[in-house]
Amino acid sequence: MSERIIAGAPVNVNEEGFMTDFRQWNQTIGTELAREADLTLSPRHWQVIEYLQTEYRNEVPLSIRKIGKSGVVDIKEFYQLFPNAPLKTAAKIAGIPKPASCI
Amino acid sequence: MKRLLILGAGTAGTMMANHLHHHLSADEWEIDIIDEETEHYYQPGFLFLPFDIYEPEDIVKPIRQFIPAGVNLIQESIDRIVPAEQYVLMQGGDRLRYDILIVATGAKIAPEEVPGMLGEEWKNSIFDFYTFEGALALRNKLREWEGGKLVVHITEMPIKCPVAPLEFAFLADSFFKNKHMRDRVDITFVTPLSGAFTKPKATAALEHLLEEKHIHIESDFAIEQVDAENKTIIDYGGRTVPFDLLVTVPTNKGDAVIERSGMGDDLNFVPTNKATLQSKDWPNIFVLGDATNIAASKAGSVAHFEAEILTENILRFMDGQPLKEEFDGHANCFVETGNGKALLIDFNYTHEPVEGTFPFPGVGPLRLLKESRINHMGKLAFRWIYWNMLLKGTHIPFVSATMQEAGKDFD
Ligand SMILES: Cc1cc2nc3c(=O)[nH]c(=O)nc-3n(C[C@H](O)[C@H](O)[C@H](O)COP(=O)(O)OP(=O)(O)OC[C@H]3O[C@@H](n4cnc5c(N)ncnc54)[C@H](O)[C@@H]3O)c2cc1C
Numbered sequence: 001m002s003e004r005i006i007a008g009a010p011v012n013v014n015e016e017g018f019m020t021d022f023r024q025w026n027q028t029i030g031t032e033l034a035r036e037a038d039l040t041l042s043p044r045h046w047q048v049i050e051y052l053q054t055e056y057r058n059e060v061p062l063s064i065r066k067i068g069k070s071g072v073v074d075i076k077e078f079y080q081l082f083p084n085a086p087l088k089t090a091a092k093i094a095g096i097p098k099p100a101s102c103i
Numbered sequence: 104m105k106r107l108l109i110l111g112a113g114t115a116g117t118m119m120a121n122h123l124h125h126h127l128s129a130d131e132w133e134i135d136i137i138d139e140e141t142e143h144y145y146q147p148g149f150l151f152l153p154f155d156i157y158e159p160e161d162i163v164k165p166i167r168q169f170i171p172a173g174v175n176l177i178q179e180s181i182d183r184i185v186p187a188e189q190y191v192l193m194q195g196g197d198r199l200r201y202d203i204l205i206v207a208t209g210a211k212i213a214p215e216e217v218p219g220m221l222g223e224e225w226k227n228s229i230f231d232f233y234t235f236e237g238a239l240a241l242r243n244k245l246r247e248w249e250g251g252k253l254v255v256h257i258t259e260m261p262i263k264c265p266v267a268p269l270e271f272a273f274l275a276d277s278f279f280k281n282k283h284m285r286d287r288v289d290i291t292f293v294t295p296l297s298g299a300f301t302k303p304k305a306t307a308a309l310e311h312l313l314e315e316k317h318i319h320i321e322s323d324f325a326i327e328q329v330d331a332e333n334k335t336i337i338d339y340g341g342r343t344v345p346f347d348l349l350v351t352v353p354t355n356k357g358d359a360v361i362e363r364s365g366m367g368d369d370l371n372f373v374p375t376n377k378a379t380l381q382s383k384d385w386p387n388i389f390v391l392g393d394a395t396n397i398a399a400s401k402a403g404s405v406a407h408f409e410a411e412i413l414t415e416n417i418l419r420f421m422d423g424q425p426l427k428e429e430f431d432g433h434a435n436c437f438v439e440t441g442n443g444k445a446l447l448i449d450f451n452y453t454h455e456p457v458e459g460t461f462p463f464p465g466v467g468p469l470r471l472l473k474e475s476r477i478n479h480m481g482k483l484a485f486r487w488i489y490w491n492m493l494l495k496g497t498h499i500p501f502v503s504a505t506m507q508e509a510g511k512d513f514d
Binding site: 061063064065066069075076078079083084085086088100 | 259260295297301323325327338339340341369370398
């Protein structure tokens, strides 16, 4: 675990760059994390990020399948918004832990 | 007379029948166990069957052989559980009332979840090895396959025995080497995870092995469909992986009885308290083995540790005492790495697999997270232990239900 400065604020992150304290997150940090992933956030991106954060607050484990059934976004669009590894990328920008897809 | 009903006579249900039979007075409690099958399969053997290492008769025995006298075995399909009225409806229409219910109906593959997976190519160039029929059909295919692109694939998590697909890839590497045709086979391991495994230290060790064996890995691959005609799998991002032979682990789901009973999550797994193994919705229902939604491995070793803890909790529940919050997610798995070697991982909810010695700290004889022949002997011995000790609920000497921290090299 280490501390880094994102958008002017000190933020705790783990070795993979995921934030470890959601309370430190704000939209400016989200925008900056998105820029590091070469993404510019549109209103659709924000809707998905807000959904992920709500699920996180409700302690619902996240999976690609659940997101596909959420009614917020289908899996195809989720991939268009956050290419390659969408769940990981979106979680990182949202300031929540990397979804642990069970063991 | 009160009735304790166990649904499923697989690994977990059979162990519970043996444990509880031993503790409960026959004057007070009737114990019934229900299963629609007549055969008990040693599922870890499905990994070895395709490579002609085990024969079918090594891994199939009658269910009845493992149910103690005094426990009533009912061989019929369960239609649904009606928890609000405390009865189970059988397919034939019988209603079985219960005082305490144990759900141990396991998990099954659901290849229909992925478009294009089931069809003309199923059991032709697309196989699973998570069922007896699948593993056997694959054995017959591998006996005559002349080589090409072999793709070993995981559809989505969670799956039973999450290391089994990797083991399959490792065993395939040595199988083709022994047949002197490794140069004609290209092996690719395709996973929805970001690496070979979920935990960093084990991932590093396993990825090193993949590299050594020239097995390519495609990670973060969330399959959208199988294009059977063009023999490719396609992910949601449009990435494609071509195959000549696809060995896939389809989506794993809890049995449809859970869905019919309205008791499961979106994959039919039953919401369960991860420390006590009591159902989150119904106090007199307990769940163990692959049927739960807890974030522990879906493995026989896990079911074994759960059964020891759940037995105590059910006895406490009968006495009106508070349940012990004891289950820590302990899992202990041998990972076959091919060429007569294996490695061993031992971990729980909070501690990832690391290097060390097992079961005696500092001594072994088994080494954690390192390949060795003795670990491979351990994996093969597991079959004997399964049939002769595990199912009967015999405690395995020196191996505790909760994970031991001594002997492990945490940083
Ligand atoms: C390929 C493979 C390799 C594996 N390797 C290992 C390993 O190396 N080590 C390890 O520890 N574990 C391993 N496992 C996992 C292990 O086999 C399972 O975790 C274990 O069997 C789970 O036990 P269970 O009792 O929960 O489910 P099961 O043993 O599957 O039992 C469920 C039972 O419920 C019955 N049932 C379900 N629904 C109904 C219904 N509606 N009506 C009537 N009966 C019903 C079924 O017929 C079945 O007998 C492996 C699994 C696979 C597939």
